[in-house]
Amino acid sequence: MIWLAWRQFRGAAAMMAAALVVLTAVLALSGPDLAAQYSEGITDCTRSGDCTGFFDRFFDEHQTPFMAITLIVLVLPGLVGLFWGAPLIARELEAGTHLLVWNQSVTRTRWLAVKLTLAGVASMAAAGLCSLAVTWWSGPLDRSAAAGFGLMDPVVFGARGIVPMAYAAFAFVLGVTVGMLVRRTLPAMAVTLALFAAVQVAMPLLVRPHLLPPVSATFELGRENVDSFGMPPGGSPRVLLEDAIPGHTGAWVLSTRLVDPSGRPVGADAGGAVVPVSVTSGPCALEARPEQGEAGLDPCLAEINRLGYRQQATYQPFERFWPFQWIETGLYAALSLGLTGFCFWWIGRRLS
Amino acid sequence: MTSVLLAQGLGKKYGKRWALRECTIDIPAGHVVGLVGPNGAGKTTLLKLAGGQLTPTTGSITVLGGPPTSGPAQLAKVGFVAQDTPTYAGLTVAEHLRLGARLNPGWDAAFARDRIERLGLDPAQRAGKLSGGQRAQLALTLGLAKRPELLILDEPVAALDPLARREFMQGLMEAVAEHELSVVLSSHLVSDLERTCDYLIVLAGSRVQIAGEVEDLLATHHRLTGPRRDPDRLPADQHVVSAGHTDRQSTFIIRTEGPIHDPAWTVGQITLEDLVLAYMDERTPAHRRPALEVQR
Known part of the structure; x- marks a missing residue:
């Protein structure tokens, strides 16, 4: 046979x-x-x-x-x-x-x-x-x-x-x-x-x-998890998150969103989540930007972090x-x- | 005498349709059995039940004393040549013989080789390239060389031309004479079976109509021709198989063990074909008349 x-x-x-x-x-x-x-x-x-x-x-x-x-x-x-x-x-x-x-x-x-x-x-x-x-x-x-x-x-x-x-x-x-x-x-x-x-x-x-x-946790915003960070003229900053988590390289991100200090999700449009932070004074004010480009926005991102905005993500860690x-x-x-x-x-x- | 095939109330149902029912037969060993009936009468079903490819819905069947699905030992005793004599198109003739040798403990390699040689088949030829007749012969060789006690053939010659048909049947008969095996073969044509079979089963409308040795069947069936008469007025021991009437005349085909005394009848011998046709039509008397009138 x-x-x-x-x-x-x-x-x-x-x-x-x-x-x-x-x-x-x-x-x-x-x-x-x-x-x-x-x-x-x-x-x-x-x-x-x-x-x-x-x-x-x-x-x-x-x-x-x-x-x-x-x-x-x-x-x-x-x-x-x-x-x-x-x-x-x-x-x-x-x-x-x-x-x-x-x-x-x-x-x-x-x-x-x-x-x-x-x-x-x-x-x-x-x-x-x-x-x-x-x-x-x-x-x-x-x-x-x-x-x-x-x-x-x-x-x-x-x-x-x-x-x-x-x-x-x-x-x-x-x-x-x-x-x-x-x-x-x-x-x-x-x-x-x-x-x-x-x-x-x-x-x-x-x-x-x-x-x-899956694991759920919140993370500070940084270069690893922010895909784009933009400031349209006269508008609030827009944050678009990446499917990545700081400190957990290789994790499988199932969901990610921006939440405000009280833990509620932040409303978003095509450009990303709209962060209601002052653009007339402080680090996110237009005149506070010393130069153009991504690096110029770092102080503003730091300010958003300081205000308590976080990435909330559920993910499967790489170790699994x-x-x-x-x-x-x-x-x-x-x-x-x-x-x-x-x-x-x-x-x-x-x-x- | 032992039975090669013993069926008790055997039935097989596909969905709601009975392909075979209430089949009770007892075929003694040593015969070449013809299983004849119209297409769709249940011939293939009965043979597949005997070969163990199907399991019965009702009743029981034993083949050579054992249940057909009981395992390799039973399979080795029964050869089966399926309808349209399937072979592996991509395998050569020699590889088919090798297949037989590998899969059958009782394989007769010398016989198989001889037979292929006698048939003039090229061992290196792929089976897909063989003619219908050659393919049938190859399938028959496989069936014979496993040295079964019973060889079952399902419509082996249906697709063959007349010459190939005769060669196939001759080959089969030679092998039967040589190896003393029992054979059951089916066909929807009586002419295929007439010369070869000494036992006949007529299957029609998924039921067995009659079964018996050809000699006995011919001896107990008669054609009666005489003045018009109602079939009910025949003697009780004369079973009417078919009846045909014109305005003045009646023709009956009857089965009886006893002699026929009534001087009004002209008693005629019937051929196997007449007998089979009479039984095949039994369920539909309306269609019977023209057939009988043609014979007259």
Whole structure:
């Protein structure tokens, strides 16, 4: 049985292996150079004291390959579900070959078990290997990532560590299940894609923020959490907050807003939160600005802080990256096992 | 004599529709059984129940003394060639034989190789490139080489041209003679079965209409032609299978164990085809008349 399963699967496996070899080769060749650039940059910037600038520049320079490989890891499980999972049984049902193989001296439970194990393990191995290579390669970039592209942020979280493996297992079994129910390859692929995409969108939006209770806290305004600070002529200062928290680099910010000294949210317009501070006298007065540009507004920002305006944020701290990886892997593993059980029940009872 | 297939009140329901019901048959071993009936009569359902691909909704079925779904040992005893003789299009002929060898403990590799050679199939050829007849032969080879005690074939020749049909049936008969196995094969054409089967089951309207050895069936069925008469006035031991009337004349096909004494009748032999057609039409007498008049 293993021979047959392998014979049917080897073409797909060879293609995947070739793609992975190319990917790992490219990453292995460029990775050490990237790491060297990073450590060089770090040595320089610790001497000069401005590492934020270096991080921004470094990440900017490599953002395209960073996004590309992240995307590969995100898409790979979907492809596995689509091209390995959905046709696994559906193609046999469509061609009628299940009737040929079920009438050899092998029970269909065993047939399914061998097919599922072989392709399932291959799916997980492919996704695991891919994620491992990418996680290693993008290490320096993950350490210098701009807000929104940190390890905890949804785009990147799903493309690092061990979760891609669980995604692949889930997508694969989902494809198999759908294929068994739909019994036709192409519709099964379409349904698998739609379902898997829906789950992958719902997970970071609805489930992951609550895997552990998020932390809520208030922070002073500063360069790290203020995206833009503007003073329109004759109006109050506008503060636009960034999805970042001072002192908690890499945290996944779920919500952020400006609150006044009594803790009520400050009304906002397109330019940001409108801070009702005096613009006729004091640090925020127009004539108090010695020069143009961002630095000129620092005294005004300090004044706003002094008055008690704060950033109120709920977030998942960066330290929860690995706990989240494990929890989410567990969730997907449970889903996959459930679907696998269903497949065995269905093939034994309902399918013919 | 042991039974190859024993069914008691067997029924299978898909949703609200019965594909097969109240099927009670006992097929003794050593026969080539023809299962005949119109399309949709439940032939495939009965065969799939026997092969263990379906589980019955009601009743019970045992094949070669065991339940069809009981596991690998049972699977090894029963060969099954499915409708349209499916094969893996991407696998070569040789790989199909390898598949058979890997998946069947009782695989007869020498027989399989010989048979492929005799058929003139190229082992390196992909099954997808074979003609319909060659593919059917390959599927039959797989079914035979696992050395089953019972071989089930579901409409094996339905898609084949007349020549391929005859070659397939010849190949099957040679193998049956060589290996002493029981065979159940279905068809919606009596002509496919006439020369090969010595046992017949007629399935129509998801019920078994009649089952028995061909010899007995032909000996107990007669065509009676005579003056017009109501079927109720026939003797009690004469079961009317079909009746046809013109203004002055009646024609009956009857089943009876006893002799026919009434001198008013001209008693005629019937062919297997007449018999099958008579039973297939039993549920719809309105449609029966033209068919009988054509035969006259």
